[in-house]
Amino acid sequence: MxxxxxxxxxxxxxxxxxxxxxxxxxxxxxxLEATHVLTLMVSxxxxxxxxxxxxxxxxxxxxASLIAARLHKPMIIGFVIMxxxxxxxxxxxxxxxxxxLWFRIKMFLLLLAFINAWIFNTRMKAADGNWDMNPxxxxxxxxxxxxxxxxxxxxxxxxxxxxxxxxxxTNTNNTTILWAAGCVEQLNAL
Amino acid sequence: xLGSMLSQYARTLSVAAVLLLIGIIEAFGLRDAVYGDLxxxxxxxxxxxxxxxxxxxxxxxxxxxxxxxxxxxAVLGGTVLATDLRLLGVIFRDVPxxxxxxGTYKCFxxxxxxxxxxxxxxxxxxxxxxxxxxVFWIKMLVLLTGSCFMIxxxxxxxxxxxxxxxxxxxxxxxxxxxxxxxFTVAATGRWIGFS
Numbered sequence: 171m172x173x174x175x176x177x178x179x180x181x182x183x184x185x186x187x188x189x190x191x192x193x194x195x196x197x198x199x200x201x202l203e204a205t206h207v208l209t210l211m212v213s214x215x216x217x218x219x220x221x222x223x224x225x226x227x228x229x230x231x232x233x234a235s236l237i238a239a240r241l242h243k244p245m246i247i248g249f250v251i252m253x254x255x256x257x258x259x260x261x262x263x264x265x266x267x268x269x270x271l272w273f274r275i276k277m278f279l280l281l282l283a284f285i286n287a288w289i290f291n292t293r294m295k296a297a298d299g300n301w302d303m304n305p306x307x308x309x310x311x312x313x314x315x316x317x318x319x320x321x322x323x324x325x326x327x328x329x330x331x332x333x334x335x336x337x338x339x340t341n342t343n344n345t346t347i348l349w350a351a352g353c354v355e356q357l358n359a360l
Numbered sequence: 361x362l363g364s365m366l367s368q369y370a371r372t373l374s375v376a377a378v379l380l381l382i383g384i385i386e387a388f389g390l391r392d393a394v395y396g397d398l399x400x401x402x403x404x405x406x407x408x409x410x411x412x413x414x415x416x417x418x419x420x421x422x423x424x425x426x427x428x429x430x431x432x433x434a435v436l437g438g439t440v441l442a443t444d445l446r447l448l449g450v451i452f453r454d455v456p457x458x459x460x461x462x463g464t465y466k467c468f469x470x471x472x473x474x475x476x477x478x479x480x481x482x483x484x485x486x487x488x489x490x491x492x493x494x495v496f497w498i499k500m501l502v503l504l505t506g507s508c509f510m511i512x513x514x515x516x517x518x519x520x521x522x523x524x525x526x527x528x529x530x531x532x533x534x535x536x537x538x539x540x541x542x543f544t545v546a547a548t549g550r551w552i553g554f555s
Contacts, residue, residue: 204550210430211546215438222467228439229463232455240452241442326434327427334423 173352176268183264192262199262206255213248214322216241224315226306233302235294271337271351276328283321290314371513378508399491406487415485422485429478433546436471439464440542447535457531461518472507479549493555499548506541514538 183189192198222228223237260267267273293310301308307315335341339353348357366373385391406412415422446452446460483490490496514534523531 200554204547204554207430207550208543208546210434211437211542212441214431214434215436215441217438218435219438219442219464219467228467229459232459232463236455240455244441244445244451323427323431326431327424330423330427330430331420334419336419 173349173354176352177265177354180264180268183261186261189261189264192258199259202255202258202262206252206259209248209251209255210326211248212244213252214326216245216248217322218319220245221315221318224307224311230305234304234307235299235302238294267332269339269352270332271347272328272331272334274350274352276325276332279321279324279328283318283325286314286317286321290318371516374512399488402487402491404487405484409484411481411484412487415481422482425478425481429475429482432471432475432478433549436468436475437542437546439468439471440538444535444539447531457523458518461515465515468510472510476503490552493552495548495551495555499545499552502541502544502548506538506545509538509541 192202219228220238220241223230223232223234229237260273290311293314297308297311306312337347337351339348339351339356342348343360345357345360348360404412406416415425442452443457443460443464446455446457452460483496518526518534
């Protein structure tokens, strides 16, 4: 049911004039993709510095909470740009993206990454401030930092997989993959 | 007298020598002469080297290495931005800039090493294609410039004295140059994908 609704939504977006303009433009799609990828350096670059500091792998002599606080703004700016450009990339090729298994797993990992970020923030606020100048953060924060690194590595890797067609709807007969990717027409044809 | 003068300006003279070398290479058409000889190497990279064979045979491995390349560039960009924005006085104003310059350098070097290693793998997989791309050669030139700038100019200069002794405009100039160089490296890399 949800796959049918998503596909309908995809077809509706694909019929929009602006969606077609984004793909048809000589440079528009490339610029969007380039901005999406280059903003990684601001968003994930900042995030990884925070995570690596929690693990004591970078600037262990600087207060961990200070690093997190000072990099928060550039990181958020980077993520906002990434989400806007990411949404526009989906808008430009809606059906193809909605039916991509990698895109779906990526969205799931993104959700997990945001839940982890929320837990990380809560733990940081709740933690006793004495650890702040220690080379490594308390165990709970280190665990969150490792989870964050793993999830974001996954998000970037899956983002890189999206253009590849290994498990596209037309390239597989595996019903589990077809269902997970939301290949409604191919599933109905089986 | 001459020796002490030369040692005092060793880095400046090295940069001048490199620029002179580039001028000579261009003036005598050496670049064009060497360019043609490089094609067999790029073809070998794609068809016979381990990286090329793995990259062209297993698409999933190629895509995964591409992702590691992106992640390395993200970490590299993060360390560059954190340091340079501090030098520009945009962020970390309550942390001494010396601390950031030394604290992020190890991470920068690892990220650069990983980016170069994975970059060679990615280049090997499409060796005979990138050979003809002007943007690839621009990227290589800027990458070389950026690495030399960082290792031989920016880092030694910023760790040789207290930043309070350096003119704020020199610090800003270093930061802007560094941001522009690494942005160009990343942007040209992305453009290779579109070409």
